[in-house]
Amino acid sequence: MTLNFDQEMMQYCLKLACQALGKTAPNPLVGCVIVQDKKIVGEGFHPGAGQPHAEVFALRNAGEKAKGATVYVNLEPCNHFGRTPPCTEALIQAEVAKVVVGMVDPNPLVSGTGIQRLKDAGIEVIVGLEEPDCQQLNEAFVYRILHQKPWGILKYAMTLDGKIATTTGHSSWVTGTEARQKVHQLRVACDAVIVGGNTVRRDNPWLTTHEAGEPNPLRVVMSRTLDLPKQAHLWDTQEAKTLVITEEGVNPDFQQFLQNKGVEVAELSPLTPAQVMAYLYKRQFLSVLWECGGTLAAQALVDGSIHKILAFIAPKIIGGKTAPSPVADLGLTQMTEALLLERMTWGSVGKDFWIEGYLFQT
Numbered sequence: 350m351t352l353n354f355d356q357e358m359m360q361y362c363l364k365l366a367c368q369a370l371g372k373t374a375p376n377p378l379v380g381c382v383i384v385q386d387k388k389i390v391g392e393g394f395h396p397g398a399g400q401p402h403a404e405v406f407a408l409r410n411a412g413e414k415a416k417g418a419t420v421y422v423n424l425e426p427c428n429h430f431g432r433t434p435p436c437t438e439a440l441i442q443a444e445v446a447k448v449v450v451g452m453v454d455p456n457p458l459v460s461g462t463g464i465q466r467l468k469d470a471g472i473e474v475i476v477g478l479e480e481p482d483c484q485q486l487n488e489a490f491v492y493r494i495l496h497q498k499p500w501g502i503l504k505y506a507m508t509l510d511g512k513i514a515t516t517t518g519h520s521s522w523v524t525g526t527e528a529r530q531k532v533h534q535l536r537v538a539c540d541a542v543i544v545g546g547n548t549v550r551r552d553n554p555w556l557t558t559h560e561a562g563e564p565n566p567l568r569v570v571m572s573r574t575l576d577l578p579k580q581a582h583l584w585d586t587q588e589a590k591t592l593v594i595t596e597e598g599v600n601p602d603f604q605q606f607l608q609n610k611g612v613e614v615a616e617l618s619p620l621t622p623a624q625v626m627a628y629l630y631k632r633q634f635l636s637v638l639w640e641c642g643g644t645l646a647a648q649a650l651v652d653g654s655i656h657k658i659l660a661f662i663a664p665k666i667i668g669g670k671t672a673p674s675p676v677a678d679l680g681l682t683q684m685t686e687a688l689l690l691e692r693m694t695w696g697s698v699g700k701d702f703w704i705e706g707y708l709f710q711t
């Protein structure tokens with residue numbers, strides 16, 4: 350399908366926005382393009398919280414050429430004094446002629462007010478161009494605003510017979526290099542990646558972005574026992590930060606050992622996925638990637654900490670009655686009780702396959 354000029358400009362806004370992937374929490378990903386006579390005269394993106402918004406960078410870039418121009422931006426311009434002055438006023442002052450907005454601000458308290466302010470100032474406003482793509486890029490931001498919780502993604506890799514490890518717990522690797530690189534890219538876009546203590550003991554993972562570049566997400570370990578090895582890649586905090594969350598008063602000596610290594614330690618009682626998500630929300634996180642085994646994944650699904658699933662399927666069969674599967678016991682007994690997914694997409698990567706879908710919200 351070929352895109353018209355307006356669509357192309359909005360897609361370019363999304364591309365610009367992605368330059369700050371993983372760096373904007375709790376703010377959205379926003380890109381802005383300013384056009385005169387079908388030529389780009391200014392562009393910008395929001396680099397991160399506390400910094401100017403995309404519109405401001407694009408206006409600075411366009412200078413005098415913003416006068417009478419058309420502005421494309423994937424999210425409704427803000428209309429309130431936050432950490433920075435409102436973008437609506439900057440657009441009005443620059444005397445732009447038209448603003449094309451990808452989607453309205455999801456915050457019910459301000460939704461539509463930026464658009465109204467621009468219209469009141471005599472600026473032509475078009476809303477909803479390439480809206481599905483705009484919504485998807487900021488799905489974590491939208492969810493966080495509406496539900497006061499971070500967005501949770503459960504990612505796992507399994508064999509065609511539904512096993513995430515062998516009967517002995519060995520799991521490196523289920524999938525090939527290309528699939529693992531796709532996971533590294535996903536980590537760039539997420540603010541935290543979570544595993545449980547067992548995955549640390551069994552797999553000794555790095556949980557970094559490797560070749561996919563910056564930024565690394567905060568690596569989070571949930572462990573009730575704190576019975577964890579003294580040698581682990583996650584305790585190497587040179588490349589990426591690590592946070593270990595345990596329950597109150599558990600193994601103070603090991604807590605001290607971790608802190609001496611530069612690992613942050615927090616206590617939450619009771620230690621549940623929902624509590625961890627509430628804690629990460631307070632720390633301004635947008636998106637959290639669950640890369641845990643089936644026990645923790647089941648808990649996270651049950652308590653509403655997961656909203657999207659990304660499953661990799663390797664064309665392999667490993668067998669084993671007791672080999673673990675991606676989700677342990679959910680307490681369901683009838684097939685009619687199954688958790689349903691919607692908006693499924695799928696594809697192949699290297700020799701493996703991926704399937705992604707959203708948990709059906711009732």
Ligand SMILES: NC(=O)c1ccc[n+]([C@@H]2O[C@H](COP(=O)([O-])OP(=O)(O)OC[C@H]3O[C@@H](n4cnc5c(N)ncnc54)[C@H](OP(=O)(O)O)[C@@H]3O)[C@@H](O)[C@H]2O)c1
Nearest residue numbers: 505506513520545546547548572573574641642643644645
């Ligand atoms: N193929 C894949 O995609 C993949 C991904 C991850 C893991 N794995 C495999 O999965 C196996 C580990 O599975 P697992 O299910 O034991 O995974 P896990 O990710 O280690 O989660 C379980 C651990 O989480 C901790 N935990 C903290 N709070 C919890 C809570 N409220 N509910 C449940 N657990 C809580 C406990 O650690 P403590 O025992 O320290 O208290 C528990 O042992 C390993 O064999 C690993 O290789 C495979």
Ligand SMILES: [Zn+2]
Nearest residue numbers: 402426427436
């Ligand atoms: Zn703004």
